[in-house]
Amino acid sequence: MFLELILGGISGFLLGIITGLTPGLHINLASAIIVSAAAPFIHLQPFYFSALLVSAMISHNMFDFIPSVFLGAPDEAEAMSVLPAHQLLLLGRGVEAVYYSAVGAVVGALLMIIISIPFWFFLPIAYGLSQGFIGFVLILLPFAMILREQKGKRFFALALILLSACLGFATFSIGLKDPLLPLLSGLFGISVLLGNFSVSAKIPPQLLDLPKIELKGLSIVSSVGSIIGSLLNLFPGVGPSQASILTISATNVKKKELVIASVSAVSTGSVFGSIIALSALGKARNAPLVHLQNLISVSSDLIAALMLLGIIVLAIGSLTVVFLAPFFMRIIAKFDYRTLTAAILALTLSLVLWRTWLIGILILSIGTCLGIAAHKAEVGKHHLMACLLIPTASYFLF
Amino acid sequence: MEPESFAHICLGMAIIGLLALYVVITFYHPKEVEVEELYEKDAEERVRLKGTVVDIIQKNKTSIIVLGHYRTADVIFFTDGKISLSKGQEIRVDGRVQEYRGKKELVADEISLVSNVP
Numbered sequence: 001m002f003l004e005l006i007l008g009g010i011s012g013f014l015l016g017i018i019t020g021l022t023p024g025l026h027i028n029l030a031s032a033i034i035v036s037a038a039a040p041f042i043h044l045q046p047f048y049f050s051a052l053l054v055s056a057m058i059s060h061n062m063f064d065f066i067p068s069v070f071l072g073a074p075d076e077a078e079a080m081s082v083l084p085a086h087q088l089l090l091l092g093r094g095v096e097a098v099y100y101s102a103v104g105a106v107v108g109a110l111l112m113i114i115i116s117i118p119f120w121f122f123l124p125i126a127y128g129l130s131q132g133f134i135g136f137v138l139i140l141l142p143f144a145m146i147l148r149e150q151k152g153k154r155f156f157a158l159a160l161i162l163l164s165a166c167l168g169f170a171t172f173s174i175g176l177k178d179p180l181l182p183l184l185s186g187l188f189g190i191s192v193l194l195g196n197f198s199v200s201a202k203i204p205p206q207l208l209d210l211p212k213i214e215l216k217g218l219s220i221v222s223s224v225g226s227i228i229g230s231l232l233n234l235f236p237g238v239g240p241s242q243a244s245i246l247t248i249s250a251t252n253v254k255k256k257e258l259v260i261a262s263v264s265a266v267s268t269g270s271v272f273g274s275i276i277a278l279s280a281l282g283k284a285r286n287a288p289l290v291h292l293q294n295l296i297s298v299s300s301d302l303i304a305a306l307m308l309l310g311i312i313v314l315a316i317g318s319l320t321v322v323f324l325a326p327f328f329m330r331i332i333a334k335f336d337y338r339t340l341t342a343a344i345l346a347l348t349l350s351l352v353l354w355r356t357w358l359i360g361i362l363i364l365s366i367g368t369c370l371g372i373a374a375h376k377a378e379v380g381k382h383h384l385m386a387c388l389l390i391p392t393a394s395y396f397l398f
Numbered sequence: 399m400e401p402e403s404f405a406h407i408c409l410g411m412a413i414i415g416l417l418a419l420y421v422v423i424t425f426y427h428p429k430e431v432e433v434e435e436l437y438e439k440d441a442e443e444r445v446r447l448k449g450t451v452v453d454i455i456q457k458n459k460t461s462i463i464v465l466g467h468y469r470t471a472d473v474i475f476f477t478d479g480k481i482s483l484s485k486g487q488e489i490r491v492d493g494r495v496q497e498y499r500g501k502k503e504l505v506a507d508e509i510s511l512v513s514n515v516p
Contacts, residue, residue, distance in 0.1 A: 032440070156405070163412055170419050175428060175444020175494050290441075294497060359422060366415035369408045377405035 001047050001305075008051025009309045013317065015052070016059020021328070023067040023344040025351070027060045028180055028287035035291045046296040053295075054275065054306045055313045057288040061271050062317040065101045065264065066325060069094050070203070070332050071196070071344060084256035092204050097260055098325035099210050100218075102318040104261030105268040107219055108226030109314045112272035116307060119230060119273070123280040130234050135396030138235060141242060142386040148245070149379060157379045161386040163370055168387030169394075171363050182352045182360035186367020187384045189348060191375060194368070196341040203333055208326050211257075221251045221258050222265035229269025233277035233285050236392050239385050240267050272310060279303040428492060433466035436504060441497045447471065447504055448490050448512065451483055463506075465489070472503040488513040 019030035031053060035042060042049050069085040085097040112119075130137075142165075146157045164187070171179045225247040232243050244263045253259055274285040279300055284290040296302065332340065352360045367387075374381045428444040439445055449465030461481045463473040473491050475481065483489065493506040 156409075159409060163409070163416065166416055167412075167419075170416065170423060174423060174426065175442065177440050177443050179442075294500065359419075359426070362415065362419055362422065366412050366419065369412035369415060373405045373408035373412065375405075376401040376408065378401075 012055025020063025104264035107222035108265030138393035191371025225265030226269030229266035230273030
């Protein structure tokens with residue numbers, strides 16, 4: 001078992017680097033591809049593949065920040081941090097943005113390890129208590145977020161919420177193989193990528209020196225982010241972007257660097273929290289853990305081993321991501337930014353066409369219109385998460 | 399063009415797209431599969447399954463309809479009343495694939511009778 005976990009961990013780490021660096025590739029799709037490709041062998045080596053899935057999930061979570069920063073191709077988890085990260089990139093501080101993201105993830109993961117045992121006992125109690133009102137929380141959350149908008153923009157935000165919810169209901173009613181791919185790629189991916197055509201064709205020269213970190217402030221925002229991220233596991237449909245807004249509101253953080261660190265900690269807290277939730281609640285909150293649950297009987301020993309593996313992968317991953325960022329930046333700098341964006345657009349369209357056929361392209365197009373509308377009207381893109389929140393709330397309420 | 403005007407145009411296009419999507423969904427039928435093919439489908443995928451009823455198990459508000467010959471598949475149907483099907487009938491089921499204890503099954507949204515004759 002030990003050797004299988006180590007080998008699975010190494011394989012997953014390397015696969016996570018590849019899938020994370022591939023722009024627009026969500027971990028749910030990446031894990032589906034891994035499981036499909038390994039289908040004939042997967043039940044022969046359950047420990048190996050369990051370690052591979054968890055390791056790939058954590059590694060992907062670390063490395064997908066790089067295309068978010070340098071190409072502006074975020075997934076839902078990074079939607080809140082991509083703007084400050086992109087602003088730092090345009091100031092020549094893209095590597096710094098990656099560094100803050102890595103440090104935020106490490107602080108968030110360390111906190112999750114420290115609180116893992118009390119959290120394991122707390123989750124079932126909180127889950128039991130939350131069941132009565134979970135549907136109301138999910139349906140009220142997007143409307144409560146409208147109050148954060150300026151008065152003149154609230155009606156537009158409401159329209160975005162209602163249209164995103166309609167798009168979510170329609171998408172899930174079709175029963176596509178991978179409904180989140182066209183939905184989230186349109187709302188959060190393509191709409192940002194199209195914006196790249198209006199910026200300069202070249203990335204400005206980047207500073208390679210790492211800054212001195214203000215550890216106290218970063219520890220506070222990352223710890224709050226990690227705890228809020230881990231609590232996501234109680235509320236299906238609430239994504240890291242909503243948790244990030246709650247974290248930014250709770251800590252009142254304004255500095256771009258700290259926003260990046262806190263969003264990264266939310267994402268890491270959510271990943272580690274989902275591993276604990278798999279054991280404590282018996283519920284898988286993301287695709288890699290759904291595959292793991294189908295593969296093997298989840299024991300507390302296995303979860304402890306996977307948590308340990310996770311923190312090792314994260315530690316190595318955070319060092320690698322900081323070293324890889326300048327290298328990735330040098331490669332990107334050699335290409336015309338618009339050509340690169342066009343290539344990523346083509347890749348995303350191909351993936352959507354492959355997984356969901358023409359109906360996926362229609363969903364992608366509607367999502368892109370909504371994403372651009374939010375961007376142009378300068379209304380928060382988190383409102384678009386109503387596409388998941390309201391359909392999930394209706395499941396609990398009706 | 400003013401960004402706000404552009405935003406409103408995008409919103410209008412999204413509304414038109416949504417209307418088109420609802421029209422497509424109305425006429426959209428999932429891919430028809432045989433019992434053997436169900437095991438190759440991904441969980442959550444929507445399919446149309448055609449097969450012969452070989453057994454019906456009624457449990458409170460849940461009916462389990464077993465379809466197939468050599469290889470069988472369970473169709474789960476939630477209903478308040480008793481299901482009016484019998485063994486030997488050929489039926490068509492629209493539903494969503496789910497994996498339960500490592501086995502693929504179909505949660506039915508709609509069941510229609512194809513033939514009474516086995």
